[in-house]
Amino acid sequence: MAIEPFTPSANASLLTWVGDAVSLCEPDDVHWCDGSTEEYEHLCGLLVDAGTFEPLARPNSYLARSHPGDVARVEDRTFICSRSPRDAGPTNNWRDPAEMRTSLEERFAGVMRGRTMYVVPFSMGPLGSPASRLGVQVTDSPYAVVSMRWMTRMGTPALEALDAGADFVPCLHSIGAPGDTSPWPCDEDKCIVHFPETREIWSYGSGYGGNALLGKKCLALRIASVMARDEGWLAEHMLILKLTSPEGTVKYLAAAFPSACGKTNLAMLAPTLPGWRVETIGDDIAWMRFDDEGRLRAINPEAGLFGVAPGTGTATNPNALAALAGNAIFTNCARTDDGDVWWEGMTIEPPAHAIDWRGEHWTPGSGRPAAHPNARFTVASAQAPTMAAEWEDPAGVPIDAIVFGGRRSTVVPLVQEAHDWEHGVFLGSIMGSETTAAAAGERGRLRRDPFAMLPFCGYDMGDYFAHWLRIGRREGAHLPRIFSVNWFRKSESGWLWPGFGDNVRVLEWIHRRCDGAALAVDTPIGLLPTSLNVDGLSVDLDALLRVDRDGWLGEIELIRDFYASLGDTLPTELQRQLDTLRKGLRCR
Ligand code: SAT
Numbered sequence: 001m002a003i004e005p006f007t008p009s010a011n012a013s014l015l016t017w018v019g020d021a022v023s024l025c026e027p028d029d030v031h032w033c034d035g036s037t038e039e040y041e042h043l044c045g046l047l048v049d050a051g052t053f054e055p056l057a058r059p060n061s062y063l064a065r066s067h068p069g070d071v072a073r074v075e076d077r078t079f080i081c082s083r084s085p086r087d088a089g090p091t092n093n094w095r096d097p098a099e100m101r102t103s104l105e106e107r108f109a110g111v112m113r114g115r116t117m118y119v120v121p122f123s124m125g126p127l128g129s130p131a132s133r134l135g136v137q138v139t140d141s142p143y144a145v146v147s148m149r150w151m152t153r154m155g156t157p158a159l160e161a162l163d164a165g166a167d168f169v170p171c172l173h174s175i176g177a178p179g180d181t182s183p184w185p186c187d188e189d190k191c192i193v194h195f196p197e198t199r200e201i202w203s204y205g206s207g208y209g210g211n212a213l214l215g216k217k218c219l220a221l222r223i224a225s226v227m228a229r230d231e232g233w234l235a236e237h238m239l240i241l242k243l244t245s246p247e248g249t250v251k252y253l254a255a256a257f258p259s260a261c262g263k264t265n266l267a268m269l270a271p272t273l274p275g276w277r278v279e280t281i282g283d284d285i286a287w288m289r290f291d292d293e294g295r296l297r298a299i300n301p302e303a304g305l306f307g308v309a310p311g312t313g314t315a316t317n318p319n320a321l322a323a324l325a326g327n328a329i330f331t332n333c334a335r336t337d338d339g340d341v342w343w344e345g346m347t348i349e350p351p352a353h354a355i356d357w358r359g360e361h362w363t364p365g366s367g368r369p370a371a372h373p374n375a376r377f378t379v380a381s382a383q384a385p386t387m388a389a390e391w392e393d394p395a396g397v398p399i400d401a402i403v404f405g406g407r408r409s410t411v412v413p414l415v416q417e418a419h420d421w422e423h424g425v426f427l428g429s430i431m432g433s434e435t436t437a438a439a440a441g442e443r444g445r446l447r448r449d450p451f452a453m454l455p456f457c458g459y460d461m462g463d464y465f466a467h468w469l470r471i472g473r474r475e476g477a478h479l480p481r482i483f484s485v486n487w488f489r490k491s492e493s494g495w496l497w498p499g500f501g502d503n504v505r506v507l508e509w510i511h512r513r514c515d516g517a518a519l520a521v522d523t524p525i526g527l528l529p530t531s532l533n534v535d536g537l538s539v540d541l542d543a544l545l546r547v548d549r550d551g552w553l554g555e556i557e558l559i560r561d562f563y564a565s566l567g568d569t570l571p572t573e574l575q576r577q578l579d580t581l582r583k584g585l586r587c588r
């Protein structure tokens with residue numbers, strides 16, 4: 001058989017872009033990824049040799065310990081470089097695109113000397129779906145390559161689509177720190193940069209998840225949100241689940257929660273109510289567009305799970321544990337003496353001894369967590385036992401309900417339905433959450449996180465709200481109903497709601513509302529359940545479902561300040577919703 005000369009791609013603009021990246025970064029070698037098992041195993045072998053990966057006692061699985069300063073997204077080093085600062089808006093860090101490009105070129109110059117450059121073609125969304133988008137990541141991080149293999153559809157099929165001339169989002173990534181050969185090289189000077197007009201991503205200095213797996217937050221949210229605004233669809237930080245009632249009626253829900261508020265757990269929920277079934281379409285990102293019948297259809301652009309490990313246990317998410325039985329990458333978890341991983345909440349009894357995420361000896365009661373609070377697992381979605389048969393349907397699934405949630409110990413009720421679409425957009429815009437470990441910074445502080453998109457919206461937040469309002473005005477649309485939920489209410493003695501599998505009781509009400517079956521009472525804050533199935537639970541439903549009038553009046557002041565901080569692009573409809581809420585609460 002004749003050996004063909006190696007031509008990496010027939011896509012001229014791809015070849016030019018990669019050629020430019022090679023001239024800039026000066027790698028020793030260039031490898032075009034095909035996504036094969038052999039390639040994956042070879043790269044894992046390199047990572048083991050470099051000390052980045054330790055093989056685990058579960059099949060084909062590895063533990064990585066990151067540099068202790070590279071454990072989460074870096075929001076203060078994330079930039080939106082639109083031509084005008086107005087288009088990035090007050091919630092994003094804006095930089096002038098030309099100036100940023102110059103400073104990036106300085107950082108990337110020669111950065112890959114002594115390293116291999118990997119060219120990673122990938123598809124966000126099922127290959128060939130009109131809703132999908134292609135990207136190509138160039139990186140010097142084999143950890144990013146093997147992670148991208150689980151998180152996206154990566155390799156030859158994506159390259160073939162590019163050969164046919166498809167557009168792609170160029171994603172240039174380097175861990176920085178030229179010459180550093182430690183197990184987890186990274187640079188103190190990190191920057192995660194988006195050029196929304198030219199649809200480009202440049203990421204420097206970090207090997208961690210959302211900073212380095214550029215198909216995820218950078219492409220599928222920040223850049224895709226801009227594409228969606230321009231093309232009339234929605235790119236959202238939402239899980240997608242399929243909920244089947246005991247009678248066999250199916251509803252599809254898309255739900256937005258800030259990072260580390262239990263999206264993965266909800267998407268894989270093991271219901272405590274007999275006859276109910278939850279299946280997973282996606283756990284983090286939803287791309288939604290109208291079909292010919294005017295229904296919003298959602299695809300999951302990702303192919304893998306990048307979940308928070310701590311708190312994932314037999315009681316909270318047995319399905320995630322089942323997904324992790326093999327072929328998994330664990331980052332910043334602890335290692336047990338029998339060569340497996342452990343994290344807080346995985347088992348009730350901690351191991352008697354472990355090596356913690358920093359590589360130090362650990363025993364229970366040492367006062368330090370064994371796993372970093374933002375330790376993560378990376379695994380193909382297909383391994384989760386809860387994936388719905390249609391999770392990769394190129395046409396997507398029709399969304400019946402949109403749910404907004406956050407981590408709020410006070411004020412916000414367990415569940416409510418919006419009066420209408422505009423009120424639903426209002427509920428999305430006022431979302432707030434007590435902060436978690438998913439982003440660097442202080443924890444437990446209330447932060448407004450509209451639509452859970454604060455760190456992920458690639459353009460002005462007021463314009464984003466206006467886009468949502470526009471979607472609701474589309475002629476002939478059969479819009480989903482909109483709900484808000486809050487599993488995290490507390491009293492002095494602890495949690496008011498058991499959460500996890502019992503959240504199906506709230507999903508049941510949402511399901512029945514979609515059929516017009518469940519009853520609700522109209523209040524100024526929204527439509528609240530008249531009853532909820534709490535058989536077998538001892539919970540204070542009155543506390544969970546009451547309108548906390550004083551709490552809301554205080555909340556209104558906070559929302560007013562937040563709205564003021566968004567500037568004059570805030571749609572007047574939302575200001576009006578806030579006034580209506582205030583009047584409604586005052587005259588009760
Ligand atoms: O690191 S990621 O941004 O992918 C995880 C998250 O913060 O949701």
Ligand code: MN
Pocket residue numbers: 237258259260284
């Ligand atoms: Mn997320």
